Amino acid sequence: MIVELISVGTELLLGNTINTNANYLARMCAKLGISNFYQITVGDNEDRLFNVIKTALSRADILILTGGLGPTEDDLTKEVTARVIGRRLVEDLDVKKSISEYFRKSNRKDIPENNWKQTYVIEGSTVIENHNGTAPGLLITTDDKKLIILLPGPPRELIPMFENSVVPYLRKLMPGTFYSETIKICGFGESQAVTIIEDLIEGQSNPTIAPYAKPGEVHFRVTASARDEEEGIDLVRPLVNELRKRFKDNIFTTKEEENLEDVVVSLLEKYNLKLTTAESCTGGLLSGRIINVPGASSVFDEGFITYSNDAKEKYLGVDRETLDKYGAVSKETAIMMAEGAAMSTGKDAGLAITGIAGPDGGTLKKPVGLVYIACYLRGKVQVEKFNFNGDRQTIRERAVIHALNMLRLSIINQYEK
Amino acid sequence: MIVELISVGTELLLGNTINTNANYLARMCAKLGISNFYQITVGDNEDRLFNVIKTALSRADILILTGGLGPTEDDLTKEVTARVIGRRLVEDLDVKKSISEYFRKSNRKDIPENNWKQTYVIEGSTVIENHNGTAPGLLITTDDKKLIILLPGPPRELIPMFENSVVPYLRKLMPGTFYSETIKICGFGESQAVTIIEDLIEGQSNPTIAPYAKPGEVHFRVTASARDEEEGIDLVRPLVNELRKRFKDNIFTTKEEENLEDVVVSLLEKYNLKLTTAESCTGGLLSGRIINVPGASSVFDEGFITYSNDAKEKYLGVDRETLDKYGAVSKETAIMMAEGAAMSTGKDAGLAITGIAGPDGGTLKKPVGLVYIACYLRGKVQVEKFNFNGDRQTIRERAVIHALNMLRLSIINQYEK
Numbered sequence: 008m009i010v011e012l013i014s015v016g017t018e019l020l021l022g023n024t025i026n027t028n029a030n031y032l033a034r035m036c037a038k039l040g041i042s043n044f045y046q047i048t049v050g051d052n053e054d055r056l057f058n059v060i061k062t063a064l065s066r067a068d069i070l071i072l073t074g075g076l077g078p079t080e081d082d083l084t085k086e087v088t089a090r091v092i093g094r095r096l097v098e099d100l101d102v103k104k105s106i107s108e109y110f111r112k113s114n115r116k117d118i119p120e121n122n123w124k125q126t127y128v129i130e131g132s133t134v135i136e137n138h139n140g141t142a143p144g145l146l147i148t149t150d151d152k153k154l155i156i157l158l159p160g161p162p163r164e165l166i167p168m169f170e171n172s173v174v175p176y177l178r179k180l181m182p183g184t185f186y187s188e189t190i191k192i193c194g195f196g197e198s199q200a201v202t203i204i205e206d207l208i209e210g211q212s213n214p215t216i217a218p219y220a221k222p223g224e225v226h227f228r229v230t231a232s233a234r235d236e237e238e239g240i241d242l243v244r245p246l247v248n249e250l251r252k253r254f255k256d257n258i259f260t261t262k263e264e265e266n267l268e269d270v271v272v273s274l275l276e277k278y279n280l281k282l283t284t285a286e287s288c289t290g291g292l293l294s295g296r297i298i299n300v301p302g303a304s305s306v307f308d309e310g311f312i313t314y315s316n317d318a319k320e321k322y323l324g325v326d327r328e329t330l331d332k333y334g335a336v337s338k339e340t341a342i343m344m345a346e347g348a349a350m351s352t353g354k355d356a357g358l359a360i361t362g363i364a365g366p367d368g369g370t371l372k373k374p375v376g377l378v379y380i381a382c383y384l385r386g387k388v389q390v391e392k393f394n395f396n397g398d399r400q401t402i403r404e405r406a407v408i409h410a411l412n413m414l415r416l417s418i419i420n421q422y423e424k
Numbered sequence: 425m426i427v428e429l430i431s432v433g434t435e436l437l438l439g440n441t442i443n444t445n446a447n448y449l450a451r452m453c454a455k456l457g458i459s460n461f462y463q464i465t466v467g468d469n470e471d472r473l474f475n476v477i478k479t480a481l482s483r484a485d486i487l488i489l490t491g492g493l494g495p496t497e498d499d500l501t502k503e504v505t506a507r508v509i510g511r512r513l514v515e516d517l518d519v520k521k522s523i524s525e526y527f528r529k530s531n532r533k534d535i536p537e538n539n540w541k542q543t544y545v546i547e548g549s550t551v552i553e554n555h556n557g558t559a560p561g562l563l564i565t566t567d568d569k570k571l572i573i574l575l576p577g578p579p580r581e582l583i584p585m586f587e588n589s590v591v592p593y594l595r596k597l598m599p600g601t602f603y604s605e606t607i608k609i610c611g612f613g614e615s616q617a618v619t620i621i622e623d624l625i626e627g628q629s630n631p632t633i634a635p636y637a638k639p640g641e642v643h644f645r646v647t648a649s650a651r652d653e654e655e656g657i658d659l660v661r662p663l664v665n666e667l668r669k670r671f672k673d674n675i676f677t678t679k680e681e682e683n684l685e686d687v688v689v690s691l692l693e694k695y696n697l698k699l700t701t702a703e704s705c706t707g708g709l710l711s712g713r714i715i716n717v718p719g720a721s722s723v724f725d726e727g728f729i730t731y732s733n734d735a736k737e738k739y740l741g742v743d744r745e746t747l748d749k750y751g752a753v754s755k756e757t758a759i760m761m762a763e764g765a766a767m768s769t770g771k772d773a774g775l776a777i778t779g780i781a782g783p784d785g786g787t788l789k790k791p792v793g794l795v796y797i798a799c800y801l802r803g804k805v806q807v808e809k810f811n812f813n814g815d816r817q818t819i820r821e822r823a824v825i826h827a828l829n830m831l832r833l834s835i836i837n838q839y840e841k
Contacts, residue, residue: 018636020460022451023645026443029465034439043437044472048446048463055461078615079635080625112793112811119615139814141615163639163818217440284708284729290715291701291708294729298707301783301816309735312701312711312727314720318769322726352735366718399718 008181010041011067013059015075015084016160017050028073028165034219035169039177040185040232041069051081060091064153069177074160076142078121084157085145089129092149096127102134102143109141129157135172140164146176154180186239187230190250192257193223193267193412200225203253207246214243216250222401223408224267259415267411268296274418275306280355280384282414284310285323285348287335287361288378289403293410309352313344323347323359334373336361338390341379345390349383357383358414360406364399378406382413384421389413425598427458428484430476432492432501433577434467445490445582452586456594457602457649458486468498477508481570486594491577493559495539501574502562506546509566513544519551519560526558552589557581563593571597603656604647607667609674610640610684610829617642620670624663631660633667639818640825641684676832684828685713691835692723697772697801699831701727702740702765704752704778705795706820710827726769730761740764740776751790753778755807758796762807766800774800775831777823781816795823799830801838806830 012032018024029046036043044067049059056075063070075084089096103126110122125141128134135144135158142159149155156173158165178184192200197220201208204227208216214231227250231242251258259270275282284294284307294310297303311322316335319325324347325340333339341361349357362378369375374394381390393409395402429449435441446463453460461484466476473492480487492501506513520543527539542558545551552561552575559576566572573590575582609617614637618625621644625633631648644667648659668675676687692699701711701724711727714720728739733752736742741764742757750756758778766774779795786792791811798807810826812819 017634019447020450020463021454021634021645022447022449023636025447026463030436030439030442032439033437037438044467044469045476046437046443046465050461052461059462077637079618081635109813112813119613119619121615121619139818161637163814167815217438219440286708288715289712290720291703291711291727291729294708295706295712298705298729298731299817303707304731308730308732309739310708310729310731312708312715312729313725314715314727315725318726400716 008041008069009067010036010043010069010071011063012036012043012046013063013070013072014046014048014160015051015056015072016048017081019048019074020050027162028160031162031166032071032073032169035174036071036177038185038187038228038230039174040181040183041177051075051083053083053087056083056087057091060088060155064091064149064155067153069154069156071156071158073158073165076125076144076157076159078119078125078141080121082124085127085129088147088155088157092129092147092155094130094147097130098126099128099134099143102126102128105136105143106141135168137164137168139167144168144172146173183232183234184236184239185230186233186236186243187228187263188243188247188261189263190227190229190247190254190258191260191265191267192225192227192254193259193408194257195225195254197225200227200254204250207249214246216246222404223412256416256419259412266299267408267415268300271411271415271418272297272300272303272306274415275356278418278422280306280418282307282356282358283348283352283354285319285344285357285359286310286312287314287319287344288364289360289362289406289410290314292403293358293360293407296407296411308354311348319344322351324351336363336373336377336379338379338381338392341381341390342383342388345381345383346388355385356414356417357381358410359383360410362393362402362406364402364406366399376402378402378409380406380410380413382410382417384414384417387417387421389417425458425486426484427453427460427486427488428480429453429460429463430480430487430489431463431465431577432468432473432489433465434498436465436491437467444579445577448579448583449488449490449586452591453594454602456591457598457600458594468492468500470500470504473500473504474508477505481508481566484570486571486573488573488575490575490582493542493561493574493576495542495558499541502544502546505564505572505574509546509564509572511547511564514547515543516545516551516560519543519545522553522560523558552585554581554585556584561585561589563590600649600651601653601656602647602649603653603660604645604680605660605664605678606680607644607646607664607671607675608677608682608684609642609644609671610676610825611674612642612671613637614642617644617671621667624666631663633663639821640829673833673836676829683716684825684832685717688828688832688835689714689717689720689723691832692773695835695839697723697835699724699773699775700765700769700771702736702761702774702776703727703729704731704736704761705781706777706779706823706827707731709820710775710777710824713824713828725771728765736761739768741768753780753790753794753796755796755798755809758798758807759800759805762798762800763805772802773831773834774798775827776800777827779810779819779823781819781823783816793819795819795826797823797827797830799827799834801831801834804834804838806834
């Protein structure tokens with residue numbers, strides 16, 4: 008089974024947007040065992056889009072087109088696809104209803120004239136519902152049994168649609184199965200992590216290990232091609248166990264859909280612990296990550312963003328002497344912030360970040376990227392010093408990951424060992 | 425002048441790497457006024473790469489190929505390109521010298537056998553030196569005057585080579601220039617915004633307007649093709665002024681590199697105002713956005729994440745009666761949060777968000793997506809009710825954008841009107 012990915016959008020050709028959709032879809036197709044030989048990006052141009060679809064139909068079994076389903080006149084993907092395969096566009100009453108509903112919910116009474124264009128679908132297609140926007144997706148089987156899938160461009164619309172509707176459909180088409188397990192670790196760089204398992208990666212055939220790096224995290228996906236899930240599990244499990252042995256506590260989850268913040272919130276819930284955060288350079292990104300977990304309210308009541316020294320003193324009880332003597336970015340201040348966050352709010356845990364995210368404010372002794380993270384948990388406190396590389400955004404993201412990981416390890420060490 | 429971008433690498437087809445090169449090169453070419461109609465990604469496969477290069481030569485003036493110049497047997501870009509245009513590969517003594525030099529500098533005495541492959545170049549090509557790796561770039565003019573540029577895949581090798589050697593070369597080839605201005609608005613959905621300027625978009629030729637949507641924002645890029653920048657400005661300006669007239673205060677910037685949070689921090693700085701944030705469902709994302717601006721410390725000392733009712737009472741002085749009577753997600757609570765944030769910290773402005781981000785916690789009267797945003801500024805307070813669509817993440821992002829915009833408009837109304 009061969010898939011061709013076609014990204015439609017002039018903004019991609021102008022370099023205004025990075026094509027993360029092609030990456031996401033390629034990864035998902037690889038996981039499903041579908042081969043991808045070509046990825047094409049083309050603008051909202053009728054002739055060129057026509058030719059791209061025609062060529063793709065001549066060499067692939069499945070076409071996934073993203074973008075160009077919007078309400079404006081530029082958006083041509085549906086119209087051109089219909090023309091290539093010789094089908095008509097017909098109004099779909101269900102789609103019409105759900106678009107009206109969408110606008111009603113947003114309290115906008117007048118549906119823009121343009122959006123009616125989105126109520127038309129290609130004759131004989133299956134509609135994929137879009138819960139995060141107005142453009143429905145379409146799934147079309149052509150007369151010569153090729154599959155064409157049209158999806159909207161914005162990732163927050165595309166991803167849930169692909170995962171909920173397209174994946175189950177594609178899985179049914181695939182002979183045999185691919186079984187994967189994922190191991191997510193933090194505390195290692197990608198190349199460092201890969202070095203540790205170099206012998207396992209070398210000469211691999213079935214199962215395979217694919218590393219994937221995110222800021223502060225490395226994910227290893229172990230995939231086996233098998234007759235059925237049971238055989239897949241048998242093939243994958245020994246390799247997963249070997250990875251567990253090598254990375255130990257640095258593995259924070261083996262669940263595909265679980266993030267580091269999910270794990271931290273679960274651990275807090277499990278031991279009935281409440282957390283307060285205190286952030287300086289990350290300015291709310293840490294608490295934002297925690298509150299990203301639905302139900303975080305059971306472990307998190309409040310957090311402080313203390314950007315100024317005064318705020319550190321007033322809300323966290325960091326004493327002026329410490330600030331004057333060691334500075335706001337110091338081991339000593341980080342510890343007082345973490346302790347102060349927990350104490351002043353009467354909570355079990357306090358997690359604090361203070362650092363220099365740049366681009367200004369660095370000195371020879373305290374360069375940009377210097378970050379102290381402290382974690383207080385029920386009477387015990389620890390602090391770590393980091394020198395992160397990267398720009399302001401990257402430094403802050405890494406600090407958040409390491410803070411979450413520090414709390415995770417503190418809970419494990421104090422409650423599970 | 426038309427460029428086609430060809431990214432070579434199986435890792436792209438497997439989704440292991442995001443194609444940032446295509447984005448970078450597209451952006452640079454757009455800036456140079458070179459049109460890009462197709463971007464192709466293809467694996468390290470001889471036949472498919474051959475066909476991709478051949479097709480590209482039939483429809484573009486310039487081909488930029490990235491990747492596949494490495495030392496391994498997989499790497500075929502140079503070999504296949506030579507074959508398509510009927511040229512030989514010849515050893516280049518300068519390249520050989522600089523590769524030896526590279527390994528000597530890295531303190532690795534033994535040059536891997538493979539790397540000698542990299543000393544071969546396409547006959548008649550110009551070598552682009554690589555100061556960050558071993559693969560040289562090549563610049564080839566074909567017999568029918570097409571330009572082919574081969575560059576290595578790693579961005580830290582590609583970008584300096586492109587900027588130092590390729591850009592000056594391309595600039596000489598280009599007659600005239602492209603001039604763009606961007607207008608960024610918030611408070612409108614894309615289709616709603618496009619409807620307002622439909623008459624301007626219809627029948628446009630030079631300049632053109634291209635809309636681009638981000639959550640809560642719409643950007644319009646107005647581009648003219650002109651002899652020089654001066655003529656470009658003359659062509660673009662009347663259309664930009666018309667957009668200003670139609671969108672008025674909804675335009676938050678006309679600077680390409682400026683974000684909404686930059687604008688808000690600048691306005692606060694300009695009028696010497698200090699801000700305190702109070703967040704419930706967004707849990708620090710609002711303050712995180714503000715602190716994203718380097719130098720935000722001059723306008724922002726502290727922020728509160730008050731997830732529980734107790735925290736709203738304790739830190740913001742929201743009274744228990746209001747919470748009991750109207751609930752945490754209400755107009756009344758939002759106002760008290762905004763006022764309380766400013767008052768309790770002695771600041772000029774307080775910006776508060778309280779809402780239901782889901783997926784749980786919604787009721788018929790207060791559904792998921794219901795968000796109240798209140799803005800207090802020097803004695804005046806206003807509050808707005810929103811019903812956002814989308815998942816938890818989208819609802820929170822939209823809330824942050826609207827909060828920033830509300831503060832921006834409050835400052836403008838109070839200080840600039």
